[in-house]
Amino acid sequence: MSVQVIFLAAFGLAAVWFGIVVFRTHSMVRSALALLFSQTAIGAMFLVMETEFLGVLQIMMMATEMSIMAIFMVMFMMDPGGLGAMDMKHQRRLSLWAGLVAFGGATGLAFFANWGPLPAEIPDAAEQVRLLGFELLGRSMLIFESAGLTILTAMIAATAMAVLPGRKAEAQTSEPPGHEGHGA
């Protein structure tokens, strides 16, 4: 068993374990931190697979994203600290079976598919970045620019949706009698 397999398995286990912790803890901040650790372990898996650029990108991007997520969790949850041990789950049996079937199906595919012969060698890190740069600003430029434009559109749309004037008043007037939001 090679060193790469051992490290891949270790970081894979860490990613899965922290992924499970996300849905087991009652504290929302712990959930966000567990997801951050899970995503960081995935970034470490990328580094083990010798894709340095993507690994570092994954870790940096997820660190920012999960920090923002932790702030939102504290803002929106009724019990962000988890001291009340609120139950925030439904359809447990269905979800568990769906998760197990998805895991079993994907694992079966991994074992029974014919993946073909392995390539002899891969480009080193610097060469990968050079090739990716040429790819991004060459043949795949339209896709790359479209991705950037999509993020910009999503940012503007999300901001517009969140600050749209009159939304609260409209929602309150359209509420059925006797049904009032709590906390707003």
Added chain:
Amino acid sequence: MSMELIVALIASAALFGTGIYGALSQTNLVMIMMGIELILAAALVNLVAFWRYLHPDAIEGQMFVLIVMTVMAVEMAVGFGVAIARFRSRGSVEMEEAQELKG
């Protein structure tokens, strides 16, 4: 058969299953988004493993990874926009209280 590829795919399958469980079982919008993040992370692991162990000569494989990362960022931005709008109008992001969205 490459042992490294199999290990990466099994880890990815476990992440995918965990994400499916989270997205289906949680009642809070932000927690559902966390489940979707795990599903997309599983796709990322698959893409990198396929590039590394099957087609390292085709750098387009890394392009797919960047696109999935973009999808993750867009999902977060739109999800939080919806969460803020929902919280401002109804005071909660609990999906059990969003029965009116049912088709």
